[in-house]
Amino acid sequence: MVNNRSLVIIALLAVLAWLASTSLYVVNETQRAIKLRFGEVVETDIAPGLHAKWPLINTVHTFDARVQTLENGQSRFLTAGRNALIVDSFLKWRVVDPNRFYQATRGSTDRAEALISPRVEQSLRNAFGSRDVNTIISEDRDDMLADSMASLDTAMRDEIGVEILDIRLKRVELPEQVTQAVYQRMSTERHAEARQYRAQGQEQSERIRAHADRQREIALANARKEADRLRGEGDGEAANIYANAYKQEPEFARFYRSMQAYRKSFEGNNDILVIGPKSDFFRYLEHPAGGASK
Structure with missing residues (x-):
């Protein structure tokens, strides 16, 4: 009797476990579910949680609701x-x-x-x-x-x-078979643009260089003009100084000019001067104090 009663209890527990497993189902937070009765949808978009169904009558399908x-x-x-x-x-x-x-x-x-x-x-x-x-x-x-x-x-x-x-x-x-052709065309276009830029740069360089040369010539011409003007003014000023000096000491002026003439005449080793020793040119060599030659 005890053994029979145990078998009955075990059988009842098995039936209850089967009923629980077939009657209860869980819908997770990441799922969507629908309930069917003999293949016909009777409940849609079941909320997450524990739910019940009729065994052998209802079928539940769950779907992943994640992205x-x-x-x-x-x-x-x-x-x-x-x-x-x-x-x-x-x-x-x-x-x-x-x-x-x-x-x-x-x-x-x-x-x-x-x-x-x-x-x-x-x-x-x-x-x-x-x-x-x-x-x-x-x-x-x-x-x-x-x-x-x-x-x-x-x-x-x-x-x-x-x-x-x-x-x-x-x-x-682009497709692989087109890529090389496109790259080649792009390379050709870039080379053409580079040649154009180089030509424009060369033209600009020549223009700048010509402008600089013109400015240089103008600056040199102005400098030469200014130098000639200053030289002329200096020569005029020197002439005035010499003239004033000569007026103040005429004899010394003649003596100084004669000394300058001697230096210039005899500064070369091979210079030959044919002139009479009594000429007026050598008067300061013959008479250092000055005066006309005898």
Whole structure:
């Protein structure tokens, strides 16, 4: 009897444990949940916490409500100018309508991303296709993608119950086969600009040098003119001084001039002077006191 009673108690406890495990469920803070009855949704967006359900009648599906990242990889888009660009992007999304999300994807994140990815690519294709390369380079990327993100968010909320939080571009560049040609063209353009700048610099250098030479010639001419003027004034002043000196001491003046003439006449070693010794030229050699020669 005791053994039978123990078996009954164990069986009852097992049944209670089974009922508890199948009747109670927990929704975490990071999850969204819906309840189904025989496959039909009867309760949506269940709040986090401990909840009850009917075993074998109700089924509960939970979804991750955290922000998800979808890597779109590299895609080739054409700009308004028919230039090809390789774009690498990613997208942030999360579930906001569990009922619609379950109906569209049966709760599969992979299925949701498979539905989102082509719509993202189409939105980016439209955004790049309406702009040229220069605009894409100079425009703020957030502003460029704002309209695309808004329209995509509206569509994805209606279709699969997810919110599009952000679209980001990781890399935008030319295709590899075009890159070398573009670099070569840019190099050629830069060399042409460099030659133009060098030519302009040479022209400017010649202009500056010619102006400097002209200013130099003008300065030298003015200096020579001023020197001639000062020299003339000096010579005139010297002549006046000599004249005044000669007037004060005429005999000394004649003597000094004769001495100067002797120095200049006999300063060379090979100089020959043919002149009579009684001439007036040698009068101060014959009569140091002066006077006419006898």
